[in-house]
Amino acid sequence: MSEDVQDQPANGQDAHPDDKGSVLDQQKRKPMLIKVAIGVAVVAGLYFAYNVFIGSRSVSTDNAYVAGEMAEVTPLTSGRVVEVRVTDTQPVRRGQVLFRIDDADQRIALAEAKAALEYAKRRYGQSRANETALGAAADASATQIGAAQARVTSAGAALAKAQTDYDRRAALTGSGAVSGEELTAAREALASAKAAAREAQAGLASARSNATSARRQEEAARALTRGTDVDTAPEVLLARARFATAELDLERTVVRAPVDGIVARRTIQVGQKVENGKVAMAIVPVSQLYVDANFKEDQLGKVRSGQAAELTSDFYGDDVVYHGKVVGFAGGTGAAFSLIPAQNATGNWIKVVQRLPVRIELDPKELKAHPLRIGLSMDAKIDLTSKD
Template structure:
């Protein structure tokens, strides 16, 4: 009996202690929740409120397809997949025997055309001189006939003699008219032209330029510096214009296409700063960039078969819009990116002063190459040389 009383008294004494511990635990938990809430509120107000991120982002870039401009047989492949090439470097060579023969034939045709056109100008000069001669003969015949008419009236000459001079007038008249027609025909072939602007010369020059370009195009050059990918050309292959031989990827010009939910893009503007990390290098390597353009439409809007929501079983799906991010050059040399790599993009949306759409008109070319600019200058020198050699005049400027 005394033992049970002692146990009861002990339990009653421990109950206030347990209640105190429970209150302390609740207080600690409450304080922890308050601290966590305050920390989250501070994080949201300072950082999360002004940031949007997505892992639906991928590296993209230009894929420059290399194709021949003429048909031919591949005789040399200079580069292989993964090689770095410089702008203007020869990538593939085609057998040039046929193009060289065609070029020689075009040179001969131009030289022959020059000589033929020179003969046309000479023919026109001869026709003009012939017309003057027949005109003199015709006028002389008329004068002789008129003089014989007076003599015939006085009986000094016979009627038969007069008829002879009359026939001579008709003959010289026919010759004069024929000379006029011959001159018109000769002038029509050279009228309003000089030698270098004659249609026959211009046609031959155009043919020479085309065959010259075809001969140059037997060597296929790189229009841009980059890395070779998807090489499909093989030695001995018979290729046609438009055949995809390889692809050049300029990795120094890559960008990131990030797909954000439409609810995330309310405060996004062009020019906002973006921080990116790749799965390839991890979070230790960060890339910086800025928004270059905001999507004009969702992916489903530009798909081959756009979604038709005019049905009874419609379910709303949150759409995503593509955002193009231009990368800065900071880490790309040391940590190069590849086409198609996954990225995590975080956009700083605190500054909303930028435009939603581009308002500037692009007047200059964003991309260009000068590897083809000197080809016509070289062939123009060849044309001038052929003209000089076959006509012997100076200051000929072919058009």
């Protein structure tokens, strides 16, 4: 009994006071869990609502940069630089003189080309005159044929007379009426007449041959100038083309800006010899810049050309908002065009979400009001609900 009495609490309190505290904690914990569950449900609902009603209406990225088509300035003729009028960061207008090349050689070449053109024109005039002279010679050769025919006729008559004289004297030889000397003289006269006839025939053939040759020469001369004049003759056109080339080379010694923009990467100095086609500087057309926004591949399912975009630049902050539109997609991801492409066929392959550059055209008026530079960071957001 005494042990049982000793086991009872002396002050009549509960033998397990922690049981009451744990009951109270459980009663407080339940509402707390309910509140947490409600909070989680609210957050999930808000996220779902944002994703459905807001997030699905646009895609955005901060992996975007200003880009542009830089115009490279390359001299199209060689020579020594005698003047440079611009420097890096300087704004220039299209047609403004950038630098000049010593034009002494080009001026000499132009003078030679001009002289060659004048010489070609005179050669054409000479060809025309030669053509006329050959025509006159051909006509003269044609008249020689008539003279040669007359000589043939005369020689034939002389031959006939000589033959008659010889025959008459030869017939009288037996009667003693004709001496031997007369017969010999008649025979010689006949031989001479025959030779003269043959010579006349050869002269006629030669006259005809000369006339044909002269006519062919005239035709060859006319073939060089037929259907042309001094302005359309081939040799004159060739000389004029070389003269135009020399003029162009002289004009190219003054190098001008091809576009409006900012000078960048100037590499030439006064006194330096530049070669044809070597880049001397670049001009950035700041009024024609665009943005390459690198979106993740899982963001591009609904992106289309022509959709509107809003962009902000770290250069100006959120106070300046640029408006543009999607104009195209790159032909491949950045990894595909990298210097060392990823070898996904290896056994160590790890999937990495790829990014595809999307080109966004900017509003020229906004660019003029707030100029940008190539390489600046941008934040881009594309409105998926907009249409082209």
